[in-house]
Amino acid sequence: MSSLIDQARQILRANDLDGYTVPTRGLYPYQWNWDAGFTALGWITFDEVRAWRELERLFEGQWDDGLVPHIIFHKYDPGYFPGPDVWGTRHTPPTSGISQPPVAATVVRLMLEAAGDQTLAEAKAKALYPRLLAYHRWWQRARDPENTGLVVTYHPWETGADNSIAWDAALARVPATKTEFVRRDTQHVDQSMRPHRSEYQRYIYLVELFRSLDWQPQAMYEQTPFKIADTAINAILQRANLDLAELARRFGRSDEAAELQERADHTRRAFAALWNAQRRVYQPYDRIAGQRIDVPSCLGMLPLWGRVPDETTAKAMMTELERWAQISPFLVPSSPPDFPGFESKRYWRGPAWLIINFMIADGLAHYSYPDLAERIRQSSEALIETGGFHEYFDPLDGSGCGGKAFSWTASMGLYWIFRKSG
Ligand code: GLC
16 A cells, blocks of 8 residues: 555656646646646645645636636647647636636635644635635636526536537537647547547537637627536536535635525525436536436436435435446446446546546445445555556456546545545
8 A cells, every 4th residue: 555655646746847737747738627626635645735736826727707727728738739829718827718627615625624734724725715716606607697506518628528428419519620630639548548539629619619709708608509517517516615615604704605505505406407317317408409418427426426415316326326336347437338338448438537436435425325435435446456547447347548647546546545445
């Protein structure tokens, strides 16, 4: 175990570029939004000053309207596509123009709990608080202007689960860009593990469309051909709103605590429309097609992390996860292996991701299913042992896939898997 801890620390140190951590060298040479959150949890276990720095650097990319973009291009790297010129957001430092699942407020709360230096932690959390609040208000204002209780996403990259089977139908309705481009990802990682070119052409079409709208929130809301109330973003935002409300109380901001709590109550009720009782999993809602997307995925288990389901619903989800465990040697597959479209190595179409495992296990423990939570932790430990600190894993044979020496895998080892071991 101690050698795995050493290796994990070593990965973070090697991926550290001046206060921010790249997910992995080569494939992802910038700072990503939700990666930064999970990676700060890794740092907090052995370098607290550095852990807080990770979040400060992320918030350097925050826009005036509150948006925290999904990529902060701190220092130009020609090895990545699409770079700052393609996004054309004209922000300093350069950034993308979409966001990612907002884990930051939850991470701040967990870091406050984990920190040995409470004086430092309190000061850092207090300084980050208004920025977090602005970010959460941005989600609500820009992405739920009709106050439905659920925010919408305009891009598969924003969901964090780029090529999930869940996006297939909605993405097929998006035109392909006519612009010629050279992908960089397939120069770093085997093509069989990455999204297809036809998907990339649509990812880029969306970026070009939003750039042509000058990234104006109202115009994007009205004109995007891809508009989905996703279970990952909404569940993670829900948990983050609850955690931010807790921080607000701690810092004596009772009006803001009430505002956040009210929003969380509204969202919890709105989640009912995403529940599929037959499949025993939450599912995203396609606002353009006007229907729920009938694909079961690990993202639909994240409402456990968001404290969304009631006891009966949580039990049904747990039962469904038990079923997945019978057909998948390693947990948690991004879609169950018996679902059409499952591919064990292709990114978000089947593989297991340790950040997802962490959130689902946390949720299961909260709903009093510690045994299944522990099985997921053990499975995650076994994945690191068989596959190394890869970006993600094949859930059928446990092999490591995608980028190597990956920051969020190392961080989940440090913060969760090894800490709770034995
Ligand atoms: C990919 C993943 C996304 C992650 C990013 C950097 O785009 O799908 O979730 O944030 O890589 O690791």
